[in-house]
Amino acid sequence: MMQKFVLVVVISLLGCSSSDMVYLCNGPQSKVYHKSSHCQGLRRCSTDIEAIDIATAKARHRRECGYCYH
Secondary structure, three states: OHHHHHHHHHHHHHHOOHHHEEEEEOOOOOOEEEOOOOOHHHOOOOOOEEEEEHHHHHHOOOEEOOOOOO
């Protein structure tokens, strides 16, 4: 079972281009993802900023940042 999970993760990572990556704040109130790690919406993030693929961000119920995606 673990081997399948690792394989899926590796395939997912290999299939992502840099344009598929988004950034999110891991704070408890964070609800959006960003196109850039330098977005003004991330300035108030007091926790780690994580780079993940957009599919994972959507699976975590995140929505587009109003600054990045207007």
